[in-house]
Amino acid sequence: MNLMLATLIGLLFAAATYCLLRRNLMRVMIGILLLGHAVNLLLMSASAPLAETPAILGSDGKPVPGMADALPQALVLTAIVIGFGLSVFTLVLARSCFQGARIDDVRDLGREDEP
């Protein structure tokens, strides 16, 4: 399971990097979305080795065996919500960039700044 997860995360990071290096703005957007998934899975898997026993105790006052650490899951949930909001905003921004300034190539983003 850990190996599968690690491979998946690696693949997602590779795909995200590939898309981010493209010049087409839409592909960059896809890259950002993929990167978000890769990071969330990484956060999730950080809790897998369970180096520390989780803060949840059973009724006998001892850590419950086989219990996952709840904190990383809470963190991932927060990260997903934030990532969702930001992705939507970025997509809208990219769309208005295309509609207003006719830009769909990242090289054109800095065009008007030439001194």
Next chain:
Amino acid sequence: MSELLVIAPLLIPLFALIACLIPGLGRGTSDAISLGAAVLVLLTASFLFAGVLAEGTRTLRVGAWVPPFGIVLVVDTLSALMLWISAFVAMVVLMYGVRAKADEDAPGHLHVLLHGLMLGVNGSFLTGDLFNLYVWFEVMLISSFILMVREGKRSQLPGGLTYVILNLLASAMFLCGAGLLYGKLGTLNLADMAQKLGALKDPELVNSSGALLFIAFAAKAALFPFHFWLPASYHRAAPAISALFAGLLTKVGVYALLRLFTLVFTAGHGFSTGLILNLSMATMVLGVLGAVAQYNIRRLLAFHIISQIGYMTAGLAIGGKVALAAVVFYVLHHIAVKSALFLVGGVLEAKTGTGDIRMHGGFYRNSPMLALCFLVPAFSLGGIPPLSGFWAKLNLLQAGVNGGHWLFLAVALVVGILTLFSMIKIWNESFWKAAPETGFSPSDPTPGRPMLALCMLGSLTLVFSLGGSFVFKFAQRAGMELANPDAYIQAVLRGGGS
């Protein structure tokens, strides 16, 4: 009561934000609420600062969770100083007037975004928890994204998109670093992290998280090679907004670097600081060289932010209480000076209708007060004695001499001269030379009370300059606390102040 004081810099902007959302609120009312909230935050920050000076570091355990569980808010001297100066800049910017012409019929929503931004900034200064820091960063960033592009001008969108994409990447790096660090240490509390790292047999393993977090903060602080978003976007936002960004946003990145790389990722824990010094020097040189080629006033100033950030992180890399005190003083001085210069740039743009300084001229004769308000911060930035930039650079160079960093000294001095050169360039073009015969085509009249705002920032710079030794005492105290993080760790884990 004193616990309430710690969380007040978060509650006041939050309530102001909610108040400005009330439908049907008039333009004047929302302006008044906004300014009132900003003044209140400044007062709170002053009380908090006085309290920290008297009683030492204060903490607030949110929800009464005992550290290292739950989130803890911490105010030490550095946090208190940063809270105070950011509250001051926010107040001044609100006085300057944030409304553009397009905002006449939308009374509240601009203030909602501004207070959202201040909420994120204050939260970043207060929190003692790594993941909470991420959340505050996002609060700050989403507000800044919208403020950056909200006028919807065609020129704003591409720069805004660059800004958004690069900051999203940085946030992803931040999350990776935080997640891996949690996997290794099983804690998110910064003080607890420092303690657990000290007890670890293989602390060099966290170098990977350290590097990821460094990239994240360096991107927010606009350190080379992560700085490209800044000169592409800052000058395109409205003048008052860009002054707020220039003063605060990059400095939040610097604050996070200062906090984490003195507390958690220290040389004692096997983290290498040599890279930071080299990157800082590259940042200083490239920033100032970028500025030399520019003629758009605010874009030129944006390049100077990058170059000055290099000075601050170089001080962090040198380390030790002298260098860290110098960095704290540098940050304070820089926030006041940079916001003032961006506001002057805004006034000039409003008066001439263009940001190109080659088209300006004659403002020394026509508005001598404005010229003075430019001259004080500009010379301070260039490091002319007895202004605040001189004291900041002097102390930093002193720390460099003590540490034997000769290359840094040479770079710092050359960059200082080039900084002065481009300040003089603005002076010559905008103020000194005769006004162009074709005349200006003024754009929107400057909103609000720009001269009042400029005078306030100018006098703050003068206080930092003439009262340099007085202010430097606070910076020294902050530097001392950063160099000896044990007191911070004790205060967080055992409870201090409240």
